[in-house]
Amino acid sequence: MDDPARATEWSGLSSLPDGYRAVVLGASGGIGSAFCRLLQDDPRLSELLAFSRRDDGFDITDEASVERCAATVGGKPIHLLLCATGVLSASEAGPEKTLRQTSADAMLDTFRINAVGPAVVAKHFLPLLDRRSRSLAAFLSARVGSIGDNRLGGWISYRSSKAALNQIVRTASIELSRTHADSVIVAMHPGTVATSFSSRYSKNHDVTEPDTAARSMLQTLDGAERSQTGSFLAYDGSEIVW
């Protein structure tokens, strides 16, 4: 399922300006922390600004905290934004197997984290991207958020929150194109990655290590063309049906 072969080498993000600045949100997570490790190894990076709920009080469900973190990024523009936050379920009960398990409150809580939160991130962080150069942003989505690819059902809150996220990313990308002509903003599926997020549900899947998945996603972003802004991409660059 997840072929890590193409992601063996990491040579940094060559499509961004030398001295680029990067923001990682959800830096405490399995994938977010892998992004941070890789970016810190890129000699062309000048500054990594990493935020997490645990270490920085960055709570994606609290707009004031998102705005506060965006304000600390400072007057200088950024060139890369990675939003690696998300939950499989905001409820102790875990993702629903059937409609009978649906709870309106649990569903709303999942939407607050997976869809509304990234919209608030887009509001406060996307305007910080450099207007004068190429810039990249990826919001971590999930293949199960694809409506066209849904053949199994289940996980209604998670699936629908990621489908909403995809629409939010697409909408934001169109708006940003008007002011940031060289921006590429995508929703991205990381593959099935060995983090605490997936540990209960990945036993029938090939699982990729976080560093391998993160490297693959960064390479895909680096190679993404301007015409791909607003698309839903897998870690390996393949397009996923909406």
Ligand SMILES: NC(=O)c1ccc[n+]([C@@H]2O[C@H](COP(=O)([O-])OP(=O)(O)OC[C@H]3O[C@@H](n4cnc5c(N)ncnc54)[C@H](OP(=O)(O)O)[C@@H]3O)[C@@H](O)[C@H]2O)c1
């Ligand atoms: N792992 C997979 O197989 C897989 C597959 C498909 C899609 N994804 C997507 O990839 C993304 C990252 O997943 P992961 O595997 O790295 O999961 P993870 O290790 O559980 O990390 C999730 C991150 O989200 C943060 N977060 C959760 N609620 C938050 C909130 N209210 N405010 C701010 N941060 C919050 C967590 O912060 P705390 O540390 O503070 O809790 C953590 O940094 C998610 O969007 C997930 O849907 C993952």
